[in-house]
Amino acid sequence: MVSTYNRRGFLKISGIGLASAYLAACSVGGGDSGAAANALKAAFAQPVNDLDPHGPSSVDESTLLAGRLIYDTLIRRDGDKLVPGVATSWEQTDENTWVFQLRDDVTFHDGSKLTAGDVKASLERVKDAGTAQSALWTSVSAVEAETDTTLRITTSEPLGTMPVNLTLMFILPAAKMNEPGFFRKPIGSGPFRVDGFTPSDELRLSAVEHWGGKPKLDRVTLPYIPETSSQITALRTGELSALWPVPPDQLRELEGLDEIRLETIPSYAYYFNWFNCGREPFTDPRVRRAMWRAVDVAGIVKNLFGDGAELMTAPIPSTVFGHAPQEPYRHDPDAAKRELADAGLADGFRTSLMWFSDTGPLADALAQAMISDWAKIGVTVEPQNVEKAEWLRRLNAKEFDMDLQINTVTTGDADFTLGRLYDSDADRMGYRNPELDTILRQAHRDSDRGRREELYSRACKIVWDDAVGMFPAALISTYGLRSTVEGFEPAASNQPDLRGVTLAS
CATH class of the missing domain: 3.90.76.10 (Dipeptide-binding Protein; Domain 1)
Incomplete structure (x- = not known):
């Protein structure tokens, strides 16, 4: 469901802190015809570095x-x-x-x-x-x-x-x-052809006659603009026509601008923190559950993200088919210490957490908040904020203790995440569970929606109870649109269909 903020709702979220991935669209001036009014300029948080839809970047949002x-x-x-x-x-x-x-x-x-x-x-x-x-x-x-x-x-x-x-x-x-x-x-x-492409810099597109109808836009340009402050300034001045997801810590900069409206939609994107279940001490589910109980997840999500995210109740967002709510892990440092003691780690242990800053909104702050809470139960966590290429290499090689990242369930179906990542044959984080394999493979094969939903309910419970990872926050996408933008529909995937978009003069 898409909702539109009124002024009261806007003021409620205007003080939230969140650095976010974004996609912006703007009018392109110049020329002596009306075509310029139908050109959008769009900027995404992660640069478009590959147009091969089957290649290594095939599930990257860009x-x-x-x-x-x-x-x-x-x-x-x-x-x-x-x-x-x-x-x-x-x-x-x-x-x-x-x-x-x-x-x-x-x-x-x-x-x-x-x-x-x-x-x-x-x-x-x-x-x-x-x-x-x-x-x-x-x-x-x-x-x-x-x-x-x-x-x-x-x-x-x-x-x-x-x-x-x-x-x-x-x-x-x-x-x-x-x-x-x-x-x-x-x-x-x-609906659009490529006019020019420089990886990690700019993608230029123009509309074509398409079997589904020619887009109302004439051109779309996607440059890489890394600075959030520059995006907000451009939206305020009218250089940009749209920005999404708008970083909530920047919303106060848009307050009172009648020419801008804000729309929100729960997204398919969410944060998780995987434990390398093939490495000591995370081979022991008691240790994994202790790490989860040690962190004040609800408090962190509320204070860090505000209305920019919701507390997760399953290993996939509530927007995804197959989501089944589970009993949340209560923040209980004392219980966490007892579980560590039961696992033979009464004195705590040393480990590490890897992530890359651009994985998503407030990744650095989220990582540091968790590390701080783990320290309170005697677990010393080395922060490893690495470049994306190195992060990806280590992730694929399972060269990590813990991995914090965002995932997007692009198809909107649990199979894309649960079936693709948690099957033993995938071996993404060292977790192996024959019972879960049987459930996921049956759901993968079955074409009956009701049976698949029941199977994914069982799968959600296993992944959650075994604490294969921690699942703190599902992100909410906020779109800032200038009044000139018409026909724009926010998308839970953060991949909106631009064919029906127009810019009013």
Whole structure:
């Protein structure tokens, strides 16, 4: 549900402290025609550094944001519903077979026709890429383009998450996608084409005739602007047309500006702190639970984030299908000390916490608050604030004791997070639980929504009770929009569809 702040609601949150990821859009001046009024300039917290939607950055929000503008998918998400994209219909003909009928009027930006052969090549490419999305497709055994508009996908076991997974599977031209340098100026079939791209600097797009209708905007530019204060100043002066999520510690700077409205939406993004369950002493669930009880999570979320986040009650946000609320861990340092003593650690221990500052809002402050609380039970935690590239390397190699980061459940479905990250075969944080594996794999295979919901309820309880990680805060996205912005719809994924946006003169 999207809500709009009135003045009273705005004043309530105006004093909150939160440094945030952001995406800004602004009018571009210049020229002697009306086209400039339909140009947006958008800036994201993390720079767009890769336009390969199947590559190492395939689940990064910046890559996904760009991908949704440049490429098409067979199926799209519209709120809580899955709706046709390039596919006009789909059917599970038996438990291991899905058949898709495709539109016959879809063309790539170079004028070539999109066919089932392109979908086949794209799915095979992401399956074999060895990246975060590849895990969604391990059971795919064959992809057949029976005609230009008929695609058959066969799996080695039932894959009930096929439709929702396909909302992430971007379609590339088979004949060109493996050419050297293709992703410096890639060709897609989405509503915008790439005019220019400098990784980690700027992405320039222009609207094209699209099967879903040509965007009302003429151009979109996404530069990387690292300074939050500069973003807010630009929004205030009218250089920017929109900013999201707006850092709550900056909201007071927008107070009383009649030309700006604020809208909020609960997001798919959340903080977690993983324990490396394959490393001592975190192999012992008593130690993991003690670490959780030692931290005043509710107090930290309230005082640090205010209305910019909500206290989590499960290992996935409440906005995600499969969420099942659990009993919160009560802040109890004495109980934490007793659990450590039971685990043979009455004198505490030394460990470390790694994160990178740009992972999300107030990451540094959140890390320091937890470290401070752990010190009170005799646990000395070395802070390891590292560059993102080093963080990613260590995460993938499991070279960490604890890892603090943000995750976004991009599909809005628990399988994307629980099924992809907590299965023993994924081995992301050293946690192995055969019972959980059975539950997650059954939910992955099942296409019945009710049965999947019950299975994910059981999975949420296991991950929570075993304290595989700590799950403090689900983020709320606040959008600042100037009165000239029309047709903008906030998105829980922080990847809004810009096709219907216009700028009034």
